[in-house]
Amino acid sequence: MKDLLATVKSNKKIAENIYMITLTLPETEKMHGGQFLNLSTGDGAQLLRRPLGICITEGNDVSACYQIKGKGTKYLSTVEAGRKLRVLLPLGNWFDLDGYKNIAVIGGGVGVFPLIAVIREYCGEKNFYSYIGFRNVDAVCLWSELNKSKKLVVTTDDGSFGEKGNAVSAFLSDRNNVPADVIISCGPPVMLRILKQKLEEEGITTPCFVSLEERMGCGLGACLVCVCKSASGENLRVCRDGPVFGIGEVTL
């Protein structure tokens, strides 16, 4: 993990309220799908950096995509190419797919961005069956990346693009056609809770790993802002012990 001064190469809107920022790093870093970076917003009044999933890496360039949520991401969306921003990366663990060949991917909202990094890392070598949920047609983005999957099902809450519904139900209704030996997922907490509940209800024992997006402070394991509970009630730091956990390891 390094604290680097990166140069903003581009910062563009890619969907309604969603931007992709590409940073050129002073050196190449090895990164894996599921890891994240902690990026300064460029606004001197906001000291805390913002955690964003690593989405695309190419040479010294790394891209992350973000939804405008509050003050930090709003400011970040105004940052122009050429600006220098401090970035800490790569942080956290990752989706380790060694030993798995057929991967079911269940993603929702901004959770799709780290999953894209996983598909890019392993495509050609492994088969991805992706079930991706967006709010509506205006939120759909990075289609060409998602389409690297062997099978891609996109859902929207209102049916304005793809199937009407959500990613978890799309996966469950198709699961007999999917030879998945592992499931990976990232998305809003409610989606992960429903996924866990449905896997239990339907007796699906396929290994499942989820990436959590808790509120964070330092991103380094020091402030304990990101603590979640393990299944046995112990504290886990999402930034240091995760963000990727076995679905049975954590309380969702």
Ligand SMILES: Cc1cc2nc3c(=O)[nH]c(=O)nc-3n(C[C@H](O)[C@H](O)[C@H](O)COP(=O)(O)OP(=O)(O)OC[C@H]3O[C@@H](n4cnc5c(N)ncnc54)[C@H](O)[C@@H]3O)c2cc1C
């Ligand atoms: C591991 C990880 C990966 C993430 N990847 C992405 C991604 O790829 N794309 C994306 O759009 N969002 C992602 N998020 C969520 C993103 O970090 C928040 O939406 C963002 O920090 C909000 O900042 P803000 O200043 O706009 O909001 P504010 O509410 O103004 O933020 C105030 C403070 O709370 C923290 N905070 C607020 N919401 C969150 C949150 N959900 N998670 C963590 N910290 C939060 C901020 O970092 C900041 O320190 C990720 C979060 C985590 C933990």
Ligand code: FES
């Ligand atoms: S964000 Fe500070 S300990 Fe995890």
